[in-house]
Amino acid sequence: MAASTVSFPGKPRVFILTDITNEPDDAESFCRYLTYANQFDTEGVVAVTSVWLRDKVAPQNLHQIIDGYAKVVDNLNAHVHPDFPYPSADAVRSLVRSGPPVYGMAAVGDEIPLSEGGQLLLERLLAPDSRPLWVLVWGGTNVLAQVLHHIRHRPDAADLRARLRVYTISDQDDTGEWIRRQWPDLFYICSVHGWNQYSQATWTGISGDTPSEQEGADRSKITKEWIKEHIQVGPLGAEYPDYMYIVEGDTPTFLYLIQNGLGVPEKPSYGSWGGRYLPTSLSHPRGHFSDTADEVVGKDGRTYISGRATIWRWRNAFQDDFAARMQWSLTGDFAQANHHPIISINGNRGLSPIYIEAEAGSTVTLDASGTVDPDGDELTFKWYQYREPSATQTFHTWEVSDLKISPVGPDGKKVEVEIPPADKSCILVREKTMLPRGEFLHLILEVQDSGTPQLTSYRRVLITPVNSSFGK
Incomplete structure (x- = not known):
């Protein structure tokens, strides 16, 4: 029966940087990511710092969630095309690394060695693979900054940068802005706004509705009650914590890559579950992509125009999609899901x-x-x-x-x-x-x-x- 399910033209290469334990949303996003792991070639998961987690990293929390995934991966594989199976839990564990336990630019310099996370990122960047390497940043970017600084004098540095695609959840340390200034040609999706004014960012459309949009965005599937019933189920769902501020603030980075027929990852202006973005400067059309707006009719019948709406317009669909995958995790019987x-x-x-x-x-x-x-x-x-x-x-x-x-x-x-x-x-x-x-x-x-x-x-x-x- 699984052979009758959708197959994919290929898999994006994905490398995750996460400040897990900063707040619960990184753990939530990693739980969801694992339910989509058959769509991606995951090449690294690195625990990093951020402005909210300045002097420590927490790879152990990633391993704890992978332990939950280990208990359900066989069930998940019963529901997907056999040509695109989920990776084993051991394979995912082998990709976990630590970034430097320091804040931002303190990790970047001529005399500063690459962290183990930086070493893995460099290895994957140098791998003989023609596919772009997507670096999905859920915390600070200092591991990426380390690698870009490390390769800067190589004769092929520009070619190596051209292999990278970055989607970062705003700036969460002082290396993000530095990266964009140093290498404006780098494909880099990032909401730019006043420091810490996250409510202005496109990615908050995942669940963090501003008061002006709460009547338009359907909030019924981001409540704690809905999450408890539909997501916090089974061994993997047991690792999904209650949210503190918003639900899964980092998830848009990989929703952007979900293979469902909507998004075209090389074209941020096209829009997808992960939002829609436009070049900040026409001088670098493949450089920084920042927020733009969609005009969307909300559940109240009124029209809303915002960057957040480029995500919340799809919310019911992507929440039901996640809920369906959590049901997959509960049974190996194809007919029951x-x-x-x-x-x-x-x-x-x-x-x-x-x-x-x-x-x-x-x-x-x-x-x-x-x-x-x-x-x-x-x-x-x-x-x-x-x-x-x-x-x-x-x-x-x-x-x-x-x-x-x-x-x-x-x-x-x-x-x-x-x-x-x-x-x-x-x-x-x-x-x-x-x-x-x-x-x-x-x-x-x-x-x-x-x-x-x-x-x-x-x-x-x-x-x-x-x-x-x-x-x-």
Whole structure:
């Protein structure tokens, strides 16, 4: 039965830096991460310091959570494609290291040796692997700073930096800003705001709703009662602590990489469960990516525009997804749990984006009738335009042209999509300059099953409008 579940085009390489024990959220995030560990090649988990944990590191707490994972990994493997199994607990244990037990820049200098965490990061960076290495930072960045400083004089230093992808949960020591100044070409996702003003950051959309958004963001699945019932279950759930401030503040770093058909990790502007970000400077389009906003209709029917909304708009889906995986951890019986729909559009089955070129003003037909559910559940189909990623000059509300989406038949599996005319879709709005081709128009198909908890899969269709009359 597991062979009928979704498979992946590959696995991202992941290296985690965590100030675990600073507060409970790192432990919470690591519990969730392990339930997705079959999607990733985890290459390091390093306990580090931060402004809130300045002079010690706590790798022992990572081992404690891995002990809980050891008791459920066989059950988890019964629910995933056999080509993408979960790593053994021993394999995960072998990746745990310590960073330097000092704050920030005190760990960086010509005469300061690499910590054991820094040594592992350097080893993985130098490995003969063409895939990017994603460094997910849940605390301070001094281990990363150590390695970047260590390689700075190598003739291949720029090539090595080009292999890195960093997503850090704001700046939690004084090395983050230093890294960005020293190497502005480094792919680096980070919310920037007043020091310690975390409520302004995109990543807080995971659960830390500001008062102005609490009526719009659905909070029903981040309460302690919901978490106790759906997450703190079984041996791994027993390692998931109650939250102190917000739930899982570090989780957006890997939600961004989840392979569910929505996100495109090399394109932060596209948006995903881990949020949406834009280049801070056009001088370095592959450098620092910082907060941007989505316009989202909340549960109260009002419209909200914020960076946090780029995450909380998906909250019910990603919380149910986690709850389903915790159910997997309780049983090795495939029939006793729910599994993800597998989307097929026009015969293209899988998770990767679908690219279509279409004449401006024409109509294309998209048919998802080939979509299947491993459990035989009824499926609900929802097609919509994700407008924000298409905006390149200003805010999307007036720059991006509308796709007209018309269902064909009552079940929603098939739609006709009308591409806007060239004077709407193949134009630089500010300059009123016509183009031979317009920007991608992003169409999302969201398929939800009727199982418990309900699971959602996505496909992104990227439509390029073509202006065949350009220059004539």
